Amino acid sequence: MKKLPVNKDAYSESSKKSVGFEFLDDYYEDKKYRCKKCYKQDVFTAEEQKNTFEVKKAYMWQQRFLCNVCYQEMVKIKKEMSEIEAGYIKDKETVICDKELLKRWLFLLKEYPKYWQRENAAQIAFVLKAINNA
Ligand SMILES: [Zn+2]
Numbered sequence: 168m169k170k171l172p173v174n175k176d177a178y179s180e181s182s183k184k185s186v187g188f189e190f191l192d193d194y195y196e197d198k199k200y201r202c203k204k205c206y207k208q209d210v211f212t213a214e215e216q217k218n219t220f221e222v223k224k225a226y227m228w229q230q231r232f233l234c235n236v237c238y239q240e241m242v243k244i245k246k247e248m249s250e251i252e253a254g255y256i257k258d259k260e261t262v263i264c265d266k267e268l269l270k271r272w273l274f275l276l277k278e279y280p281k282y283w284q285r286e287n288a289a290q291i292a293f294v295l296k297a298i299n300n301a
Contacts, residue, residue, distance in 0.1 A: 169196075169197060169212070169213050170194040170195065170196055170213060171194060171195045171214060171216075171217050172193065172194055172195075173191055173192060173193055173194060173195060173217075175188070177222075177224075178220055178221065178227060179220075179224040179225070179226060179227075182220070182224075182226055182227035185226070185227055185228065187227075187228075188227065191227070194213075195213035195214075195216040196213055197210050197211070197212050197213055198211040198216070199211075200230070200231055200232070202232070202234035202237055203232045203233060203283050204233055204234070204241075204281060204282055204283070205234060205236070205237055207234050207236075209234035211230075211231040232283060233282060237282060241279070241282035241284065244275050244278055244279050244282070245279065245284075247275055248272070248275045248276065248279065251268065251271070251272045251275070263300075263301065264301055265301070266298060266301040269294055269297050269298045269301055270298060272294050273291065273294045273298065276291045276294060277291065
């Protein structure tokens with residue numbers, strides 16, 4: 168198994184202050200985990216861990232819980248939702264009358280929590296109402 172040295176200096180400030188920081192292992196090792204969405208087994212590789220904590224500065228206790236496929240899917244859903252939202256803010260009248268777009272928005276809002284992300288209940292209620300009025 169591949170091992171990579173841990174560079175504690177590269178960790179985020181909040182990680183450095185975290186309980187357990189001083190007990191970090193000296194090496195990253197590939198970690199197996201099961202996806203919470205599709206239950207497929209995936210590996211959080213030593214290389215990905217180094218990149219996550221030392222380059223992207225993720226908080227040290229952040230763990231992987233989605234496989235790569237589900238993670239990419241979740242990011243896609245999030246991106247499309249924020250695009251629709253931005254479109255709505257720019258031109259409320261057009262979006263509010265576009266039943267197909269509203270239905271797509273509702274679908275995305277309902278898919279998102281399946282990836283263990285926070286559900287936006289207020290926005291779901293709003294879009295549902297808009298669909299009924301469109
Ligand atoms: Zn998955």
